[in-house]
Amino acid sequence: MFELLKKVLSPVGPSGLEAPVAEVIREEIAAYVDTIEVDAMGNLIATKLGKAENPRKVMLSAHMDHIGYIVTGFEKEGFLRVTNVGGIGLVNSYNRHVVFPNGVHGVVVAQPVQGQPALKDLFVDIGAQDKDDAKKMVQLGDVCVYANDCFRLGENRVSAPAMDDRCACTLLVKLLQTVGETQDTIIAVFSVQEEVGCRGAKVASFAKAPVVGIALDVTAWGDTPGTTQPEIKLGEGIAVKVMDRASISNPALREELLACGEKAGVKTQREVLPFGGTDAGAMQTSRGGIPVCTISIPCRYVHSACEVIDMRDMDAGLKLLQTYFN
Amino acid sequence: MDLKTLTEINAPAGHEQPIRRVLIEELRAKGFNPYIDRMGNVIVVKEGTGVAPRKRVMVSAHMDEVGLIVTGHAEGGFLKVTQAGGIDPRVLISKRVKVGDDNIPGVIGAVAIHLQSAADRARVMGYRDITVDIGANDKGEAERKAPIGTYISFDTPYVEYGDGYACGKAFDDRVGCWTILRLLEEELPCDLIAAFVSEEEVGCRGASGAAFSQEPDIGIVLEGTTCNDLGDIPEVAQVCKAGEGVAVSFMDGSSIANRDLFKKALEVGEKEGIAHQVKASVSGGNDGGVIQRAREGVPVVVLSVPCRYIHSPSTVVKLSDVEAQFELCRALLKTF
Numbered sequence: 001m002f003e004l005l006k007k008v009l010s011p012v013g014p015s016g017l018e019a020p021v022a023e024v025i026r027e028e029i030a031a032y033v034d035t036i037e038v039d040a041m042g043n044l045i046a047t048k049l050g051k052a053e054n055p056r057k058v059m060l061s062a063h064m065d066h067i068g069y070i071v072t073g074f075e076k077e078g079f080l081r082v083t084n085v086g087g088i089g090l091v092n093s094y095n096r097h098v099v100f101p102n103g104v105h106g107v108v109v110a111q112p113v114q115g116q117p118a119l120k121d122l123f124v125d126i127g128a129q130d131k132d133d134a135k136k137m138v139q140l141g142d143v144c145v146y147a148n149d150c151f152r153l154g155e156n157r158v159s160a161p162a163m164d165d166r167c168a169c170t171l172l173v174k175l176l177q178t179v180g181e182t183q184d185t186i187i188a189v190f191s192v193q194e195e196v197g198c199r200g201a202k203v204a205s206f207a208k209a210p211v212v213g214i215a216l217d218v219t220a221w222g223d224t225p226g227t228t229q230p231e232i233k234l235g236e237g238i239a240v241k242v243m244d245r246a247s248i249s250n251p252a253l254r255e256e257l258l259a260c261g262e263k264a265g266v267k268t269q270r271e272v273l274p275f276g277g278t279d280a281g282a283m284q285t286s287r288g289g290i291p292v293c294t295i296s297i298p299c300r301y302v303h304s305a306c307e308v309i310d311m312r313d314m315d316a317g318l319k320l321l322q323t324y325f326n
Numbered sequence: 327m328d329l330k331t332l333t334e335i336n337a338p339a340g341h342e343q344p345i346r347r348v349l350i351e352e353l354r355a356k357g358f359n360p361y362i363d364r365m366g367n368v369i370v371v372k373e374g375t376g377v378a379p380r381k382r383v384m385v386s387a388h389m390d391e392v393g394l395i396v397t398g399h400a401e402g403g404f405l406k407v408t409q410a411g412g413i414d415p416r417v418l419i420s421k422r423v424k425v426g427d428d429n430i431p432g433v434i435g436a437v438a439i440h441l442q443s444a445a446d447r448a449r450v451m452g453y454r455d456i457t458v459d460i461g462a463n464d465k466g467e468a469e470r471k472a473p474i475g476t477y478i479s480f481d482t483p484y485v486e487y488g489d490g491y492a493c494g495k496a497f498d499d500r501v502g503c504w505t506i507l508r509l510l511e512e513e514l515p516c517d518l519i520a521a522f523v524s525e526e527e528v529g530c531r532g533a534s535g536a537a538f539s540q541e542p543d544i545g546i547v548l549e550g551t552t553c554n555d556l557g558d559i560p561e562v563a564q565v566c567k568a569g570e571g572v573a574v575s576f577m578d579g580s581s582i583a584n585r586d587l588f589k590k591a592l593e594v595g596e597k598e599g600i601a602h603q604v605k606a607s608v609s610g611g612n613d614g615g616v617i618q619r620a621r622e623g624v625p626v627v628v629l630s631v632p633c634r635y636i637h638s639p640s641t642v643v644k645l646s647d648v649e650a651q652f653e654l655c656r657a658l659l660k661t662f
Contacts, residue, residue: 016582040584041623070577072606073562081562083608085577120563140604141576141588193582203623 001314002158004028005170009150009160012101014068014143015085018042018192020101021064021166025173025190032176033188042192043204048176050185058325059187059210060175061201061279062168062217063194066161067303068145069098069108069124071138078128080106083119085143086195092304093122098144104137106144146305156235156310163307165194167297168216171314175321182325191279198246201279205286212253212291213283216317218309219271219296230273232298235310237267238317241294246277247284250291257293257324264323266316271296295321327352327507329484329492329648332500336424336479338393338410339527342366344427345389349503349522356510365535368522376515381662384519384542384624385509385655386533386613387502387549388526391495392637394423394458394478399469403462404435407478408453411527415452417638422481425460425472432460432478480639490645491568497641498550499526501631505548505652509659516662526613530580533613537620544587544662545617545626546655550643551575552610553632564606566632568643571601572650575628577608580615584625591627594657601650605630629655 007028011020022044026036033046044064049055067086074080090110098106106124113121124144128134138144146161153159160166172188179186187208192200194217205213219241223233232239240257241249261268271294280292295317300308327348337345349368353360358370368389374380392411400406405425409415419436435457437446458478462468484494506520519540524532537545555567566573574591576583595602618626631651634642 016577017585039623040625041618043623070608072608075562085582085608140606141583196582199581199619200623202619203621207622 008166008170009162014145015065015193015195018064028173029176041200043200044190046188048186050183051181052183055185057210058184058212061189061191061215062172063165063191065195066145067195068143070143074131074134076131078130078134080124087303096305097147099147100144156312159306159308161305164218167309171317179325198279198282202282205283215278215280215294217278218299221300234298235312237269238313239269239271239296241271244273244276246281249293253291253293260323261320264319266319329504333484333494333496338477339390339525341477342389342524365532366524367532367536370520372518374514374516381516381543383516383544385546386521386523387506388499389522390527392527396472396476399465403464403468404457421639423478424481425478426476430460432458435459482639493642497633497643498636501550501648502548508652514659530613530616534616537617545624547614547628549612549630550633551630552636566603566605568632570603572654573603573605573630575605580611581618583627587625587627595654598657600653
């Protein structure tokens, strides 16, 4: 799965500009699904028809978008002023290598200020001579993301900037490739604009009207010095969400998924996240409402340029989902 | 119909009836048959001249403006109020207002400078400190004249001044309403869903229903937006500039513009020589968010007139920007 993960991590795809990611995913899944479509917001929606007489429609959603910095102004010396697209932390921004979809590279820098710095004190150095030069390289509203830097960390772990949520996209691609015939119809949504408020999943779930929704996303960690919450450990199994700020998982669905993990012989963890949300929140309140849950891949340093996951948790997630559909 | 008439009508969020009545009359006079939905949105669909199947393009502007609402009465006959839509209480002190449908004159009171302590002067007064004086003799009279729930609007006449500027209230978003009225006089290839929507200022509540019921293929939101082009503000923080044309948004607090539409708007502006600028700030929110996420999703773009001192009794626009909003929207509509 590592090779596939590397491929899915590589395209530049900030929130609102996910098409390059969709292109890579489309190629990987085309042979395994019945239909593929792209909707008005850019969601890539793949349908794999179930074999049951009246198959249930189960929507799985993994988001393609990546947090980034959007250009809001130019300084006369050629530096860019930016603001956040999605949850960008100031500390994670200092002196990071970023890249625009058109290939322009930059370094995010915080200017010295009195008191507490803010996002408005950041600038991006793209090597421009002056304002006019900078405007030839990028335009107002262009978005850059942490430049891809994917590497193995020890035997089982991998670090990369866009792990949130390309590792879950990878998991969903792998599921489609390996699950074989299913009773249920799987509606695999590679969604857009999750990082700015689960906007893509909202319209996709309206369009597809599933009866069950499962979001695939990363979750935070509690196993590094000074960090104990949430009680999630890397390598200790795939997490099944009980609650976050956007949704409370349907208890029956949650227990069913945990049971699938047990049946598959993989480790699972119960997840209670006191912050954040996933596409499950948007799916749950679509139309008349549906049961939802989130399958979470534990991920250290979420929303930084070094998001670390454990491939054993990915394998556990894949087996759990295969079991759910078989 | 003109911009002066539209801005001088008092219709804060949730109390759009006065503007709705005027718009319906105007639309009927133009030969349209407006549809009024249960959120109070006024909708007209004008068929395009193109060959079917035509694109259905919803162009929306909100009818409501920011204002105040009566929450209680104080001994002595003063009205306690809070905001209907976001208003900085600092802009309220000592302003004249019109209270209720009878347009009772009122004034927002303030403690005289003589009576303020040093601490008072350093403090920003909030809604708890403010009352509206309508010249009532006692609490009972105030309750009769302006019961709880009565709406209050700024009493600001529309004035044109300087080199093509206008000062008034409610430019946000009567400029958009005005532009839509003018667009309805144009021959366009696409079907134009003209939507005058309610309750934008309290959370884009009207547009949500209108986009759901109309199922547009494309959404264009016409707005008034912040502009901070005030002398000593660094250029990177000016958002957009009055007089430099209609502002096209790449992203705000409620939506990321559809990239193709965003680019197309800029290209059309360039090609037709229509003054336009890119709104250089990610701030605020508007009907674009709810229209984009209605049903199965709709590509949207927001075209705004820069408004200095927005959400205040004295907002300033440059009339050439209002014209540019109309021209750019018309040119964009002709491409569908």
